[in-house]
Amino acid sequence: MVLEVKNIKKSFQGNIVLSDISFGLDSGEVMAVVGPSGAGKTTLLRCINALETSDGGSIKVDDKYLYREEKGKMIYADKKEMKDIRKKLGMVFQNFNLFPHKTVLENIIESPVNVYGVSKEEAIAEAGKLLQMLELTEKAEAYPHQMSGGQRQRAAIARACALRPSIMCFDEPTSALDPELTEGIAAIIEKLAGQGMSILVITHDMGFAKRIADRIIFMEGGQIVHSGTKDEFFEGSDNERVKRFIQS
Amino acid sequence: MNKKINRILITFTMIITILAAFTGCSAKEPAAANTKSTGFAKLQEQGYVVVGLDDTFVPMGFRDAKGEIVGFDVDLAKEVFKRTGLEVKFQPIDWSMKESELNSGNIDMIWNGYTITAERKEKVAFSEPYIASRQVIVTLADSAINAKADLAGKTVATQSASSSLDAINTEPGLAASFEGGEPVLFATNNEALMDMEAGRTDAVVADEIMIRYYITERGQEKYKILDEDFGADEYGIGIRKEDTELLEKVNKTLDEMKADGSSAAISEKWFGENIIK
Amino acid sequence: MLSYILNLLPSMLEGLKMTISVFILTLALSLPFGILIALGRLSGNKLISSIFQLYIWVMRGTPLMLQLVFIFFGLPVVGITFDRFDSALLAFVLNYGAYMGEIFRAGIQSIEKGQYEAAKVLGFGPTKAFIRIILPQVIKRVIPPITNEVISLVKDTSLVYIVGLGELLRAGKIASNRDASLVPLAVAAGFYLILTALMTEGFKRYEKKYAYFE
Numbered sequence: 001m002v003l004e005v006k007n008i009k010k011s012f013q014g015n016i017v018l019s020d021i022s023f024g025l026d027s028g029e030v031m032a033v034v035g036p037s038g039a040g041k042t043t044l045l046r047c048i049n050a051l052e053t054s055d056g057g058s059i060k061v062d063d064k065y066l067y068r069e070e071k072g073k074m075i076y077a078d079k080k081e082m083k084d085i086r087k088k089l090g091m092v093f094q095n096f097n098l099f100p101h102k103t104v105l106e107n108i109i110e111s112p113v114n115v116y117g118v119s120k121e122e123a124i125a126e127a128g129k130l131l132q133m134l135e136l137t138e139k140a141e142a143y144p145h146q147m148s149g150g151q152r153q154r155a156a157i158a159r160a161c162a163l164r165p166s167i168m169c170f171d172e173p174t175s176a177l178d179p180e181l182t183e184g185i186a187a188i189i190e191k192l193a194g195q196g197m198s199i200l201v202i203t204h205d206m207g208f209a210k211r212i213a214d215r216i217i218f219m220e221g222g223q224i225v226h227s228g229t230k231d232e233f234f235e236g237s238d239n240e241r242v243k244r245f246i247q248s
Numbered sequence: 249m250n251k252k253i254n255r256i257l258i259t260f261t262m263i264i265t266i267l268a269a270f271t272g273c274s275a276k277e278p279a280a281a282n283t284k285s286t287g288f289a290k291l292q293e294q295g296y297v298v299v300g301l302d303d304t305f306v307p308m309g310f311r312d313a314k315g316e317i318v319g320f321d322v323d324l325a326k327e328v329f330k331r332t333g334l335e336v337k338f339q340p341i342d343w344s345m346k347e348s349e350l351n352s353g354n355i356d357m358i359w360n361g362y363t364i365t366a367e368r369k370e371k372v373a374f375s376e377p378y379i380a381s382r383q384v385i386v387t388l389a390d391s392a393i394n395a396k397a398d399l400a401g402k403t404v405a406t407q408s409a410s411s412s413l414d415a416i417n418t419e420p421g422l423a424a425s426f427e428g429g430e431p432v433l434f435a436t437n438n439e440a441l442m443d444m445e446a447g448r449t450d451a452v453v454a455d456e457i458m459i460r461y462y463i464t465e466r467g468q469e470k471y472k473i474l475d476e477d478f479g480a481d482e483y484g485i486g487i488r489k490e491d492t493e494l495l496e497k498v499n500k501t502l503d504e505m506k507a508d509g510s511s512a513a514i515s516e517k518w519f520g521e522n523i524i525k
Numbered sequence: 526m527l528s529y530i531l532n533l534l535p536s537m538l539e540g541l542k543m544t545i546s547v548f549i550l551t552l553a554l555s556l557p558f559g560i561l562i563a564l565g566r567l568s569g570n571k572l573i574s575s576i577f578q579l580y581i582w583v584m585r586g587t588p589l590m591l592q593l594v595f596i597f598f599g600l601p602v603v604g605i606t607f608d609r610f611d612s613a614l615l616a617f618v619l620n621y622g623a624y625m626g627e628i629f630r631a632g633i634q635s636i637e638k639g640q641y642e643a644a645k646v647l648g649f650g651p652t653k654a655f656i657r658i659i660l661p662q663v664i665k666r667v668i669p670p671i672t673n674e675v676i677s678l679v680k681d682t683s684l685v686y687i688v689g690l691g692e693l694l695r696a697g698k699i700a701s702n703r704d705a706s707l708v709p710l711a712v713a714a715g716f717y718l719i720l721t722a723l724m725t726e727g728f729k730r731y732e733k734k735y736a737y738f739e
Contacts, residue, residue: 303691303695304695304698304699304702306702306703310699310702310703311536311691311696311700311703312536312703313532313536313700314535315535315536315540340689340691341689342686342687342688342689345687345689348598349598349689352598352601352602436702438701438702442707462705465705466705
């Protein structure tokens with residue numbers, strides 16, 4: 001298991017956003033987290049990426065704890081461990097958050113060169129491969145504002161892939177795209193999974209989830225109400241709400 | 249977020265400190281450093297005295313076109329300290345800050361057409377008077393103002409923080425009778441005269457020696473000086489009250505210079521006549 | 526007339542030198558100091574934040590001239606003495622740092638949260654993220670308001686006469702008094718206009734340099 005989420009809890013000013021979420025992600029597995037807006041999907045993803053603290057539970061990436069609960073206290077990874085964990089986690093934001101003052105290439109090599117001490121030549125060579133895979137080679141010297149939404153998304157994916165993470169997270173990858181581009185991103189996810197990466201995708205698009213996922217988790221009100229492999233998920237739900245959501 | 253920003257803060261504090269240290273080294277030394285000296289012995293030890301002057305006071309102490317500080321008082325001071333065996337440094341100051349400059353030790357004396365008044369005597373020690381002048385009323389040549397009494401209801405201008413202002417204020421109720429209930433204050437006499445020429449000011453009260461320079465420069469025919477004045481005044485050199493030995497030395501040297509005619513020569517150079525008292 | 530102006534130049538240039546020294550050193554120091562103030566003001570620590578808020582209030586809420594007088598004449602009373610130039614520079618940097626600080630604060634706050642988060646997930650520590658990712662974007666956004674402050678600063682340098690420093694306007698006033706003429710003041714005005722034109726042009730170029738991204 002590359003990612004192990006156990007009993008995660010989170011509330012904002014008394015509002016419970018996540019209550020007792022547990023699941024695991026296997027190597028090379030594509031998992032989709034679906035559910036209506038406000039279900040806590042994004043918060044879950046933010047907790048996994050340590051953009052949000054948790055009130056309880058633990059998250060383990062490979063063999064390292066991002067945080068765990070011990071005697072009622074949350075213990076977080078120290079600076080060095082955190083850096084290692086971040087290297088294993090890739091994140092593609094809903095609105096990409098590319099650095100506007102850097103070209104696509106600079107966006108990609110920024111972290112390897114300036115955080116992880118990869119040599120510039122090596123980072124550029126690696127970036128070249130990623131750009132080729134994502135069909136962005138001719139945009140290497142372009143700035144984010146000079147590109148279309150789809151190109152920007154691929155640039156963001158390339159940036160997140162730069163350190164070859166073992167887990168790649170996508171937050172609503174289809175929301176900012178024209179419907180005809182959905183297939184393209186699905187193909188990219190497939191390709192990444194084929195290379196052995198584990199993928200965690202947050203989406204409200206059931207069709208997209210069905211297209212890409214090996215396993216699906218349905219969240220509502222901060223809880224996992226239904227989960228299973230794709231086949232189990234679409235056939236075996238006795239939950240009315242899940243049924244309605246699946247059909248919608 | 250908290251910890252993050254604090255860490256950035258620390259980093260930047262360090263950068264700033266380094267920058268500040270760097271520029272601190274390169275900032276040039278001022279011509280006259282703070283002396284804080286008391287006692288003549290200390291002055292002799294450092295080898296110089298600092299004379300504070302407003303470098304806009306023509307012809308007592310000002311800058312010529314080359315930017316050199318020159319003037320009647322400047323020549324006088326140079327001669328006095330040549331005889332005393334000390335170097336003189338002239339430090340331009342803002343005139344409204346002169347007593348603060350003296351008492352904080354930034355300068356050792358005020359020597360710049362500095363009129364002796366009762367009010368100033370409370371703050372500084374004065375040398376023996378070396379020039380006698382008077383506070384005069386100047387109007388445009390065609391003005392209907394011919395006496396002090398005519399100033400009632402008129403706009404009267406003078407220099408701020410000057411002995412002329414003190415002179416006006418020693419006459420009870422006079423300033424209150426002016427248009428606006430008080431005199432209009434300008435940084436320099438020249439500005440007061442310009443304001444009068446522009447028709448906004450009816451009369452200027454000023455020290456005669458100072459104002460005569462401008463009247464000559466701007467055209468004598470344009471102005472008249474009334475017979476009635478605000479009384480005589482005398483120039484002295486302002487020295488910290490505790491610097492008694494310096495005061496004595498200055499007084500003694502001025503006496504010598506008067507006796508051997510060297511002050512008279514300096515006066516001739518600047519005023520074309522001997523006005524040394 | 527021309528020969529009169531030429532005659533004025535040496536003393537005016539002497540004043541100009543002081544004006545430019547105060548200007549350049551203030552600019553060079555108040556910009557980084559302003560960033561520091563902005564960070565202090567934005568600190569999550571309530572105490573630090575309120576201290577900086579108080580500082581900004583005092584510096585922007587009292588006249589610069591008063592601050593000059595206070596630093597030069599007031600501080601020696603409690604035993605802290607700076608010479609004239611250092612006092613003037615200190616007052617200017619403290620004052621302009623507060624203004625620059627508020628500009629940088631607005632600039633920093635205008636950067637989307639997503640930029641910090643993107644840097645964070647890529648492994649950047651706070652300082653590195655600020656310097657490499659946030660600051661370049663902030664600088665682009667603050668150039669126009671800083672240009673305004675810089676032009677104010679060029680003109681505010683005339684206040685240093687209060688601590689007895691001879692700057693450009695002072696040189697103009699001296700000559701104006703000496704010669705009973707307004708020409709020296711017009712010459713001073715000309716110098717100020719040249720300085721502000723140079724600054725405006727310089728910052729315009731800087732702005733263009735940053736135009737490559739949006």
